[in-house]
Amino acid sequence: MLLIPCPYCGNRPEIEFSYGGQAHIARPPVPEELDDDAWGAFLYARDNVRGPHRERWRHLHGCARFFNLVRDTRTDRIIASYRVGTPCPRVEPL
Amino acid sequence: MTSGPLSLETLQPMTRHILRCRERRVAEASDLLGLDLPRSAYGTASHADRHALWLGPDEWLILAPEPFAATADVWAAIGASFVEVSDRQVALQLSGAGADTCLAGGCPLDLALPAFPIGACARTVFHKAEIIVWRTGSSRFQVEIGRSFAPYVTRLLSQQVQRGRSLAVPT
Numbered sequence: 001m002l003l004i005p006c007p008y009c010g011n012r013p014e015i016e017f018s019y020g021g022q023a024h025i026a027r028p029p030v031p032e033e034l035d036d037d038a039w040g041a042f043l044y045a046r047d048n049v050r051g052p053h054r055e056r057w058r059h060l061h062g063c064a065r066f067f068n069l070v071r072d073t074r075t076d077r078i079i080a081s082y083r084v085g086t087p088c089p090r091v092e093p094l
Numbered sequence: 095m096t097s098g099p100l101s102l103e104t105l106q107p108m109t110r111h112i113l114r115c116r117e118r119r120v121a122e123a124s125d126l127l128g129l130d131l132p133r134s135a136y137g138t139a140s141h142a143d144r145h146a147l148w149l150g151p152d153e154w155l156i157l158a159p160e161p162f163a164a165t166a167d168v169w170a171a172i173g174a175s176f177v178e179v180s181d182r183q184v185a186l187q188l189s190g191a192g193a194d195t196c197l198a199g200g201c202p203l204d205l206a207l208p209a210f211p212i213g214a215c216a217r218t219v220f221h222k223a224e225i226i227v228w229r230t231g232s233s234r235f236q237v238e239i240g241r242s243f244a245p246y247v248t249r250l251l252s253q254q255v256q257r258g259r260s261l262a263v264p265t
């Protein structure tokens with residue numbers, strides 16, 4: 001089981017968390033102005049990173065907060081954990 | 095340390111409220127409750143028989159034996175919500191030698207005393223149910239369970255207790 005560092009609670013077992021997909025995807029301010037391709041890209045296109053991936057998690061069965069993680073998708077190693085609304089810490093390319 | 099035989103009991107009904115309050119109003123909310131709301135994970139605070147358990151950075155479970163007076167307007171004035179959830183949950187008390195091991199049979203938290211000292215509290219899981227676990231003594235835990243999950247948690251915990259008793263080393 002992974003231990004996930006919640007920015008509010010510290011290290012907690014993975015089964016308390018739910019995954020929320022790639023982080024830092026801004027919703028288009030005026031969706032009706034987008035054409036179908038752009039809207040489709042917003043809804044479905046993701047980076048599918050091999051390496052450090054910035055992603056949203058929710059500490060569902062804990063403090064219930066959303067937060068962001070940087071996780072290496074090759075190793076599951078967690079590189080950084082930070083609160084929503086704070087910038088992503090600089091991550092060295094591995 | 096004497097801790098008595100392992101036992102599991104259902105606690106008497108009590109008054110429960112969920113407080114949601116922004117960080118900058120925590121001091122005012124503390125005044126209304128008559129205790130210092132804990133501000134970090136695992137934190138609890140007690141005054142007389144009223145208890146505040148930290149659930150999240152803007153969420154607390156307030157426990158008291160009797161209903162108490164502060165009205166909705168008082169809370170609205172500081173932008174907080176204070177909702178009675180007394181009957182949403184039931185509480186079990188697990189106590190005695192090996193209580194931590196029993197709970198650890200279904201709870202992934204580190205329940206060793208240094209990591210989870212007396213007074214610590216966390217919302218977590220027990221097998222497939224969400225619980226709030228609060229350590230009220232070195233080998234005594236209060237476990238708050240959503241009412242509909244109570245039979246599930248109670249059955250699993252009492253199995254652990256029976257197993258724990260049969261394994262207990264006579265002292």
Ligand SMILES: [Zn+2]
Pocket residue numbers: 006007008009010059062063064065
């Ligand atoms: Zn948390």
